[in-house]
Amino acid sequence: MxxxxxxxxxxxxxxxxxxxxxxxxxxxxxxxxxxxxxxxxSDVLAFSISNSLLITGLTNTQVIRTAEVATIxxxxxxxxxxxxxxxxxxxxxxxxxxxxxxxxxxxxxxxxFEKGLRSCSGLEF
Amino acid sequence: MGSTEGVFFxxxxxxxxxxxxxxxxxxxxxxxxxxxAIIRRVAIASFEAEMNTIIYAVAGMINYCITSEMxxxxxxxxxxxxxxxxxxxxxxYSTAPDYIREMGFxxxxxxxxxxxxxxTLTVNxxxxxxTTVEFIISLSLGE
Numbered sequence: 001m002x003x004x005x006x007x008x009x010x011x012x013x014x015x016x017x018x019x020x021x022x023x024x025x026x027x028x029x030x031x032x033x034x035x036x037x038x039x040x041x042s043d044v045l046a047f048s049i050s051n052s053l054l055i056t057g058l059t060n061t062q063v064i065r066t067a068e069v070a071t072i073x074x075x076x077x078x079x080x081x082x083x084x085x086x087x088x089x090x091x092x093x094x095x096x097x098x099x100x101x102x103x104x105x106x107x108x109x110x111x112x113f114e115k116g117l118r119s120c121s122g123l124e125f
Numbered sequence: 126m127g128s129t130e131g132v133f134f135x136x137x138x139x140x141x142x143x144x145x146x147x148x149x150x151x152x153x154x155x156x157x158x159x160x161x162a163i164i165r166r167v168a169i170a171s172f173e174a175e176m177n178t179i180i181y182a183v184a185g186m187i188n189y190c191i192t193s194e195m196x197x198x199x200x201x202x203x204x205x206x207x208x209x210x211x212x213x214x215x216x217x218y219s220t221a222p223d224y225i226r227e228m229g230f231x232x233x234x235x236x237x238x239x240x241x242x243x244x245t246l247t248v249n250x251x252x253x254x255x256t257t258v259e260f261i262i263s264l265s266l267g268e
Contacts, residue, residue, distance in 0.1 A: 042234030058229045065144030069168035
């Protein structure tokens with residue numbers, strides 16, 4: 001059992017990152033098993049896997065479109081980068097929860113990794 | 126079973142709606158009960174092609190044709206054309222300006238990402254006229 005990657009609830013991720021929820025607050029019991037981080041949306045499209053968490057510093061509407069087509073479950077914006085209202089309402093429409101944290105990309109990923117969350121690469125540590 | 130066909134029209138530089146056509150296409154496929162793993166491949170490939178059209182071309186259109194055996198997507202644009210298709214197929218090769226990169230695109234993964242998700246891919250381009258990208262994803266393979 002301890003060799004399996006940890007599954008985190010989105011609400012626990014919110015608490016760990018001291019994040020603010022910008023969209024879909026009702027989805028905090030969502031289970032997250034894998035994460036991918038990038039500012040390049042084509043990398044997300046190429047290397048993320050279905051149902052993962054996206055951690056990014058980009059906040060435009062294309063991030064939501066990318067998440068939708070790549071079936072990303074939820075998005076964390078780092079360093080207090082806040083999307084505009086169009087981006088938030090598109091996320092609401094597509095049922096993709098949005099969180100924003102003050103933490104850097106490195107610290108965000110580090111904290112989640114420490115809790116047992118793993119990447120989309122399939123590598124286990 | 127016959128085929129389901131349709132078309133979406135794209136406007137160059139309309140970044141606000143960039144991705145909306147691929148999103149609609151995804152909805153159509155979901156409504157038809159196509160397996161999720163197949164839908165993801167179609168949607169990713171279609172989205173990359175849609176972004177290419179919006180970034181580089183004046184206008185374009187996405188034609189889709191869905192049969193019991195396969196999904197065929199053809200994206201035709203009125204754009205500058207691709208000078209060297211072989212180079213454009215290489216991961217990391219891009220001619221995108223900085224403002225496109227700032228949006229998270231133009232990293233040279235567009236055509237490679239389409240190829241990665243498609244069973245067959247054909248790219249035809251005429252300089253000064255436009256580019257046609259056609260890909261097929263088989264429904265008899267995969268999950």
